[in-house]
Amino acid sequence: xxxxxxxxxxxxxxxxxxxxxxxxxxxxxxxxxxxxxxxxxxxxxxxxxxxxxxxxxxxxxxxxxxxxxxxxxxxxxxxxxxxxxxxxxxxxxxxxxxxxxxxxxxxxxxxxxxxxxxxxxxxxxxxxxxxxxxxxxxxxxxxxxxxxxxxxxxxxxxxxxxxxxxxxxxxxxxxxxxxxxxxxxxxxxxxxxxxxxxxxxxxxxxxxxxxxxxxxxxxxxxxxxxxxxxxxxxxxxxxxxxxxxxxxxxx
Amino acid sequence: xxxxxxxxxxxxxxxxxxxxxxxxxxxxxxxxxxxxxxxxxxxxxxxxxxxxxxxxxxxxxxxxxxxxxxxxxxxxxxxxxxxxxxxxxxxxxxxxxxxxxxxxxxxxxxxxxxxxxxxxxxxxxxxxxxxxxxxxxxxxxxxxxxxxxxxxxxxxxxxxxxxxxxxxxxxxxxxxxxxxxxxxxxxxxxxxxxxxxxxxxxxxxxxxxxxxxxxxxxxxxxxxxxxxxxxxxxxxxxxxxxxxxxxxxxxxxxxxxxxxxxxxxxxxxxxxxxxxxxxxxxxxxxxxxxxxxxxxxxxxxxxxxxxxxxxxxxxxxxxxxxxxxxxxxxxxxxxxxxxxxxxxxxxxxxxxxxxxxxxxxxxxxxxxxxxxxxxxxxxxxxxxxxxxxxxxxxxxxxxxxxxxxxxxxxxxxxxxxxxxxxxxxxxxxxxxxxxxxxxxxxxxxxxxxxxxxxxx
Numbered sequence: 001x002x003x004x005x006x007x008x009x010x011x012x013x014x015x016x017x018x019x020x021x022x023x024x025x026x027x028x029x030x031x032x033x034x035x036x037x038x039x040x041x042x043x044x045x046x047x048x049x050x051x052x053x054x055x056x057x058x059x060x061x062x063x064x065x066x067x068x069x070x071x072x073x074x075x076x077x078x079x080x081x082x083x084x085x086x087x088x089x090x091x092x093x094x095x096x097x098x099x100x101x102x103x104x105x106x107x108x109x110x111x112x113x114x115x116x117x118x119x120x121x122x123x124x125x126x127x128x129x130x131x132x133x134x135x136x137x138x139x140x141x142x143x144x145x146x147x148x149x150x151x152x153x154x155x156x157x158x159x160x161x162x163x164x165x166x167x168x169x170x171x172x173x174x175x176x177x178x179x180x181x182x183x184x185x186x187x188x189x190x191x192x193x194x195x196x197x198x199x200x201x202x203x204x205x206x207x208x209x210x211x212x213x214x215x216x217x218x219x220x221x222x223x224x225x226x227x228x229x230x231x232x233x234x235x236x237x238x239x240x241x242x243x244x245x246x247x248x249x250x251x
Numbered sequence: 252x253x254x255x256x257x258x259x260x261x262x263x264x265x266x267x268x269x270x271x272x273x274x275x276x277x278x279x280x281x282x283x284x285x286x287x288x289x290x291x292x293x294x295x296x297x298x299x300x301x302x303x304x305x306x307x308x309x310x311x312x313x314x315x316x317x318x319x320x321x322x323x324x325x326x327x328x329x330x331x332x333x334x335x336x337x338x339x340x341x342x343x344x345x346x347x348x349x350x351x352x353x354x355x356x357x358x359x360x361x362x363x364x365x366x367x368x369x370x371x372x373x374x375x376x377x378x379x380x381x382x383x384x385x386x387x388x389x390x391x392x393x394x395x396x397x398x399x400x401x402x403x404x405x406x407x408x409x410x411x412x413x414x415x416x417x418x419x420x421x422x423x424x425x426x427x428x429x430x431x432x433x434x435x436x437x438x439x440x441x442x443x444x445x446x447x448x449x450x451x452x453x454x455x456x457x458x459x460x461x462x463x464x465x466x467x468x469x470x471x472x473x474x475x476x477x478x479x480x481x482x483x484x485x486x487x488x489x490x491x492x493x494x495x496x497x498x499x500x501x502x503x504x505x506x507x508x509x510x511x512x513x514x515x516x517x518x519x520x521x522x523x524x525x526x527x528x529x530x531x532x533x534x535x536x537x538x539x540x541x542x543x544x545x546x547x548x549x550x551x552x553x554x555x556x557x558x559x560x561x562x563x564x565x566x567x568x569x570x571x572x573x574x575x576x577x578x579x580x581x582x583x584x585x586x587x588x589x590x591x592x593x594x595x596x597x598x599x600x601x602x603x604x605x606x607x608x609x610x611x612x613x614x615x616x617x618x619x620x621x622x623x624x625x626x627x628x629x630x631x632x633x634x635x636x637x638x639x640x641x642x643x644x645x646x647x648x649x650x651x652x653x654x655x656x657x658x659x660x661x662x663x664x665x666x667x668x669x670x671x672x673x674x675x676x677x678x679x680x681x682x683x684x685x686x687x688x689x690x691x692x693x694x695x696x697x698x699x700x701x702x703x704x705x706x707x
Contacts, residue, residue, distance in 0.1 A: 057639055058668075066310060079310065084320060085706040094466040096497040104451055106423045110499075110519050110526055149295075178295060200296045210297065218575065234305065237413060242463035244416040248367065248408050249310040251320060251359055 027141045027154050031133040034177050037207050038130045044236040045069040047208070047228045056221040067228075068240055075241040079249060088250030094241060101243075103250040108243060132156070135163045143174075146181060150174045165192065178207060191217045203233050311364040321356040321371075322706040332695035352376035355403065365413075370405040403453065416461040423454040424472065426490070428501070428517045428528045431630035431648070432586040434561035435515040435530040437505045438474055438488055445630050445648045446657070457486075468492040470503075483508040490515075497521055511536035511555070522566075529564040537590050540620045542597055542607055549597070549606040551615055559589040576639045583631040591626035595652050598624050599684040624686060627651035640665040648687075655681025655688050661697075673699040 022030065051063040064082040069075070076093045080086040088103030099108040136156035144153050156168045165184040172179050178200055184193040196213040208231060216222035239245055329348045357371035380396050406420025427433030431445040439452040457474040474486035490503030498520035505513040513534040520527055536555040543552045565584030572578065597603045598621060610616035629651060634644035642663050649656030661675030677695050681688035 055639075087320070087706075094494065097466070097494055097499065105449060106425050106451075108425065110521065173295070180295075198295070202296050207296065230304070232305075239413050239416075239463060243468060244410075244461045244463050247418070248416070251318070251357060251369075 021143065022141045022152055024138050024141055027138040027152065028133070030152075030172075030177055031136065031138065031154075031156075034172065034179065035130045035133050037177070037205070039071045040069060040203075040206055040233060041072050043204070043206075043233040045071070045203070045208075046230075046232045046234075046236060048230040050227045050229070051224060053224045054222065056219060068236055070236065070241060073241070077241055077246070079246070090246045090250065092241065092243065092246055099243070101246050101250065106247075108246075135159055136168065144171070146171045149180060151180060152177075176207075179209075193217055201228070201231055203231055206233075308364050311367070312361050316360065316362075318359040318361075319356070320359070320707055321354060322704070323354045324351070324701065324704045326351040326699055326701045326704075328697055328699040330695050330697040332693055350376060357404075366407065366409045368407045371403040372400060373403050374400050403451070414462065416463075418459040418461075419457075421454065421456045422459065423452050424457065424459070426488075426503070427515075427530055428519050429530050429563050429584065429586075430528070430565055430567070430582055431584045431632075432563050432628065433530060434532045434563060434586070434588070435501075435503070435517055437513055437515070437532070438472060438486070440477075446646065446659070466494040476507075511538050511559075525566050525568045527564075527566045529562070531562040532560070534559040534561070534590075539590055540616055541592070542603060542610070542616070544597060549603060551610060560587075561589045562587045577635075577637055579633065579635040581631070581633045584629065586628040586630075588623050588626050588628060590623070591652075592624050593626065595625045595650075595686065596684075599653060599686070601684065604684065604689075625650045625652040650681075650686045653681060653685040655679070655685030657687050669703050669705065671701045671704075673697075673701070 046066070046068045049063075049065045049067055051065060053061045053063070055061070062082060063080060063086065066077075066079045066081060068077040074093070074095050076091075078091040080089040088101075090101040092099045092101065092108075097110065099110060101108050135158060137159055139155040139157050141155075142153040144151055151171045151173055154170045154172065156170060158166045166187040167185040167189070169183040169185075170179055171181040179197055181197065182195045183191055184195065186192050194215045194217055196215070197209040197211070198213070199209070199211045200207045201210040208228065210228045210231075212226040212228075214224045214226070327348070327350050329346070331344050331346050333344045353373060353375040355371055355373045357369065359367065359369050361367040375398065377394075378399055380394050380399065402421060404420070404422055406418050406422045408416070408418050410416045424436075424438045426438050427436035429435070429443070431443065431448050433443050436442070436452075438457070439454050441453045443452065444450055455474050455476065457472050460471045462469045468491070470488075470490040470492075472486070472488040472490070474488065476484055476486060479485070484507070486505065486507040488503060488505045490501060492499060492501045494500075498518055501515070501517035503515045503517075505515070511534045513532055515533075516531040518527075518529050535558060537553070537557070537559050539553075541552045541554070543550050563584060563586045565582065567580065567582040569580045570578060592598065598607055607616060607621055611618060611621070628649065630646075630648045632644060632646045634642055636642045644661050644663075646659040646661070647656060657677055657679050659675050659677040661673065663671060663673045665671045675697050677697065679687045679693045681692060683689070683691050
């Protein structure tokens with residue numbers, strides 16, 4: 001009797017495992033789902049980000065940044081509030097154009113989405129609309145656990161050279177495809193950065209990571225922690241995503 | 252068989268734990284305080300209560316009434332310069348030590364979300380002016396009170412129904428796109444210094460109107476030049492900026508009664524990872540006074556009905572290593588100066604130079620008339636950061652007509668947050684009388700230390 005129960009249990013576990021397994025094709029489709037649930041297609045989004053960067057050489061630095069997004073029009077605006085030396089600096093993105101505003105020279109200059117964000121271990125591309133399904137193809141899918149969470153582990157390869165990282169490994173929860181962790185690799189396959197997303201906020205039917213940890217894998221001890229507060233999806237004025245607004249709010 | 256199956260399952264489960272081991276702590280392993288103890292995936296998710304405050308409005312209002320800030324800078328530089336062709340004696344080495352103490356103070360008042368008033372003043376050492384009283388120390392015969400304390404900016408921002416935005420007052424104007432040279436910048440009171448291209452420019456008293464239309468912008472500047480007494484002295488400068496793909500194009504014009512009108516064109520964009528920028532300016536007449544040869548002597552000439560064309564083209568590229576702090580930035584720019592002399596020897600020859608000095612002394616010629624005397628210039632900068640806080644750079648500025656120029660290798664090192672060290676070795680090359688070597692070529696060594704500089 002005991003052996004029958006054990007056999008049935010094993011069969012059920014195996015069946016359950018087989019049923020929950022994703023094919024590469026299905027995982028590719030899930031990338032679109034991940035994009036959809038983290039993008040605010042029909043809504044404006046605003047939040048306050050507090051970024052604490054730990055650098056083994058320069059110590060701890062704190063930045064406070066206001067973030068505004070309108071994903072439906074491919075627009076975002078990031079404004080530095082702290083520290084004082086960076087107050088007024090801003091990044092404005094409209095379609096394919098990203099401007100950096102320097103309040104000292106009062107000049108707007110084009111900059112690349114790949115650039116480091118404010119000297120931290122985060123990148124400009126970490127803050128825009130998610131476009132995983134466009135930028136990456138799934139190479140393989142595995143199942144696993146990350147801490148107490150059942151996850152799919154997706155290996156991704158870039159489909160274009162516009163992305164910051166040529167390949168990534170992602171840990172996403174099985175139940176609702178929230179990204180818990182990514183490992184970002186160079187073209188040569190070297191691990192450059194690990195990103196961790198230990199908490200999310202639900203805004204309507206959308207999910208936004210409210211805590212992110214970016215760990216530099218090249219220099220041990222270097223990391224950046226991002227906390228997001230004051231989330232809002234209330235409508236933003238059209239004039240917010242303009243150079244005029246950036247100039248008005250700076251010092 | 253059953254044992255093998257159970258063994259395989261255990262092995263699979265064990266492996267999945269091993270692969271995630273390093274970050275298990277973050278997700279419920281041992282770091283429960285940070286990541287919660289529940290095994291439910293819902294513990295990942297907070298039901299977020301949306302902020303009741305409008306962040307975009309908050310940024311435009313200062314509840315404290317007024318915000319005060321500024322910056323402080325103290326630098327000490329010492330330099331030694333010599334004629335490198337004369338190595339026979341060290342007596343000709345000129346030693347110099349210069350303190351540089353300055354501070355800026357600004358206020359930013361936002362009584363409501365649709366208006367703000369901003370002012371910024373600068374104070375610079377030495378705090379002494381020229382004085383007729385011979386008992387006082389005369390630091391600099393040309394130094395006045397407004398060289399010690401001056402208003403950098405003083406303006407008000409307001410708008411009409413969030414559609415038409417105004418900035419009225421003394422303000423730096425964002426007009427050209429060039430880095431080392433910006434012939435399209437016809438409005439600011441100071442020009443870009445190619446040796447310090449990031450320095451803040453001083454703008455005029457003006458009213459800027461800006462109407463954003465999607466990602467495009469329309470501007471109209473009305474400038475009140477210094478000493479204005481008559482409405483005919485007003486300057487009008489409209490400009491339109493269009494975004495086409497990943498390129499931004501600017502078209503503008505400059506008009507002042509009885510001065511050379513001008514039209515300008517700018518663009519910024521990218522070719523792959525290389526950022527490119529350019530400017531073109533057409534002027535009907537020139538506001539400069541030219542020295543011309545008149546038989547064996549010289550004369551002064553102005554051109555009011557001749558077309559002048561100035562243009563510049565530049566590019567920049569930044570690369571950073573994926574595996575270290577190593578990064579480099581390079582930037583180059585060519586400048587065609589249509590208001591330059593076809594034969595710069597007119598000012599470079601001893602007779603021409605002497606004539607120009609006499610005319611400057613009598614007020615018939617300004618110092619600006621003698622600046623940028625060639626038609627072709629170039630500038631480039633290469634900087635590399637091998638490790639954090641240390642930057643090595645080489646700056647070059649050159650005149651392509653008389654082939655004089657300056658090459659300046661240097662390094663800067665941020666020793667701590669508030670102490671930095673800079674060293675550079677500028678070498679001005681060319682023949683005597685050339686633009687960058689009016690007397691002779693010259694080699695200098697400059698050591699700068701900055702102490703306690705910060706913003707607040």
